Amino acid sequence: MNAAGVEFRGVTRRYGDVVAVDDVTFRIEAGTLTTLVGPSGCGKTTTLRMLAGLEPPDAGTIHIAGRDATRLGAAERDVSLVFQSYALFPHMSVLENVAYGPSVRGQARRAAAELARVTLEGVGLAGLEGRMPSELSGGQQQRVALARALVLEPKVLLFDEPLSNLDARLRRRVREDIRDLQQRLGLTVAYVTHDREEALAVSDRVIVMDRGRIIEQGRPLELFLAPRTAFVADFLGEANLAEARIASVANGRAVVQCAGLSIELDARGHEMGTARLALRPDAVQLAAAREGDAFVGEVLHAAHVGRFVEYDVRTAAGDWFVARPGAEAQHAVGSRVALSLHRDGAVLVD
């Protein structure tokens, strides 16, 4: 396999006065899948497009396989992109779409078609070669787009929100297929999404972006369990952010006081004084309030979302979002509940 690593060094992209991507630096190791994730407008798609060579950076350099590719056009890079809209050529059959890449790179018609046929078989589309894109389902179109990108055996394969046009059930299957394919072929993949679940599920590494900057990057579980920043805690874990006080620090452990409760956490370099605590919704436990409970609140909303019940609880420390396993609400709207914190879901953030 000719998978290659990618490196961005201080890359900036402006549209007029707007800085879409602001001094971004990161590496993607060969043969790994890295997700660029963030809210819309965070610059993730622009980053991907610069990697594809569809937009030039205003500053910084882009390296593919250790070589400076900043000045190379899209046609000169060994990079393929699966578009959000799939961008299938509507006037070409499935086979012609997939054979397009090899054909414009000088392969004979017959060889290009044969290559396309093999690739289509690889993504499970054998037998649909003669169809037009408009005659395929959304999932099939997606796989044609994938085959068209794969047929060139690119050094780097890019996905721009590949699942956004699929329905929820299909989404999980396709995302598993993509991950499976990437690992089987040892591809280097950059994957853009705004969906945190998708990012956590498929990636070797996750890069979280906001307003053109990289906020944090790391392994998915690491970022989910121990985010450094409030933004990532909120974005990946939907965490509640609470003002807290660090009462003491010893041997890298901090005693944190929050809303009348006290827990011991990894200090992560924080010192005594005020601090911010991120609490994942599943780390907050609820019980019917009793006399003498230190931290109580009132249930504002309760909603079943399948395997969880989601509560909004009004407390002295603000409105908290709590998710408890189970299908049925244990606490009625308007009832008073006592809140307690589980250490695994609490983390000190900047």
Add this chain to the structure above:
Amino acid sequence: MLQLGTALFSLCLAAEACLRLGWWRGERFALYLLLACAALVLVFVFFPVSTLLVSAVLDEHGTLAAAEFWRRLSAERTWSLACLAGRGACGAAWNTLSLALLTASGTTLLGLVFALLVTRAKLPGRRALRLLTVLPIITPPFVIGLALILLFGRSGAVNAMLESAFGITPTRWIYGLPGVVLAQLLAYTPVAFLVLIGVVEGVSPTLEEASRTLHASERQTFARVSLPLMTPGIANAFLVGFIESIADFGNPLLLGANFNVLATEIYFAIVGAQYDQGKAAALAIVLLAIALAAFALQRLVVGRGSFVTLTGKGDAGVPRAMVRGARVTCLAIALPWTALTVAVYAMALFGGFVEIWGRDHSFTLRHYAKAFSLEWTVNGLLWSGAAWSSFWNTLAFAAVAAPLSAAIGLACAWLIERGRFAGRRVFEFLTLVSFAVPGTVLGIAYVLAFNTPPIELTGTAAIIVLSFVFRNLPVGVRGGVAALAQIDRSLEEASLTLGARVATGLRRVLLPLLRPALVAALVYGFVRSVTTVSAIIFLVSGETEVATTYIIGRAVNGDYGVASAYSAVLILMMVLAVLLIQWLVGERRLGRRAMVITGGAG
């Protein structure tokens, strides 16, 4: 030739310098295309028009003469309001304006009536109506004037009938404003219809259904939802009618009599005994100013806000059917008008088979023979008909101009829609400006600009072909821009990431998808080249005479038989040419289900 070489060389030098400086990083193809298009548009649109403007302020010795310019510009003959006071004729500028306002209002109204009927009243024969609207587009506009003379002229068919049946003495009412308005209404209503049918169809039925579910009556729904949504389109149709009217030359020439308009005044200033370039230029400036003012006004009224309701989302719902009252009113307008149109065309097409109109209505092939006879001699086939040379000229000029015009137009459209360069708006304006320049003005501008070195083209075939190409350029540009806006940029990007060069992507991805736009540009380019009079009446010479100038020459001399016969042949030739173009370019193949070209599920 040397100059051309130098110009090309410096162009390439500039392009390479740009690439070196890092502008247009690597997009050599696009850069060269832009420089080539910009150079062409500058030389063949901007240069002649500015030459015209300059020549109006110079006297015959070529020195600046402001007073002279003012005298020409404010001439009594142009601006007189005498007719309001009942003392003689009004100035050509006022005539032009009032004619254009009447024609534009009339064509818009009629066009809307037909558009509503076709889309919303379940009429039998809607297809036939569509066909009827195509016919006028392939008809030289002055043919209508010709037919009106045959119908309502001094010895016209209707007048002859009225005289013999009721003893009504024919009058000359057709000569003057009424006749010109009638001819223009007949000629340009189909154009308004084509603009408005898109507009009426563009109003999303769901919005009307929403209005109905909110308890609005049909009438309220139409007045408060549908009509406001159509406003930009209606303004557009009005503008098109207005521009066509002020640019029309043939009908005022044939029917105008003492009703002078700017287009004919310009013609007489140049062609008549007076040969006064300065006067022609000054009149052309007045005409140009009116045209540009119309554009500016339309922009102001409509604004840049787009009311397009085609979102690409599958809109369910069916268009509202018309209520009975509206339907009856529309039919009451449309049916007589359709009858009149049919009569006029019948007259235009069959007038050539009649001996002498008004006097001897016996069948004859004499006029066809005079124009299109062939003889077999010892030297082979002899094209002995009088019309052959102008016919072949027309065919050749249009056949060369149409592909050029379409190619340059689509290239400009691509640069405007996909390019990211400073001055894109200016470039767009320059490519579209010749749409606002009435044909007569462009003709005069070409005469003035290409009469002397560095580019000396007077009397050649090249100047005619060039005037066709650049006069019709906006059609290709607008069609191309509209088509490209429907094609998602990601298709070209996909082609790029798959390793295809820009030019390859254009050829293999974009061009097949642009086929409908290409066909439209070719057809319009060809048809407009064949039918135009105003732009080229100054440019033709004895050797480069074309069909329209020949026909109008016959008609002005009262030789209606030959004029009519030739018109019929011309129309037939264009029908064949349009079919040929469609067959050559073919259709685009997108599978069984039609889909919006977003490149995917969307």
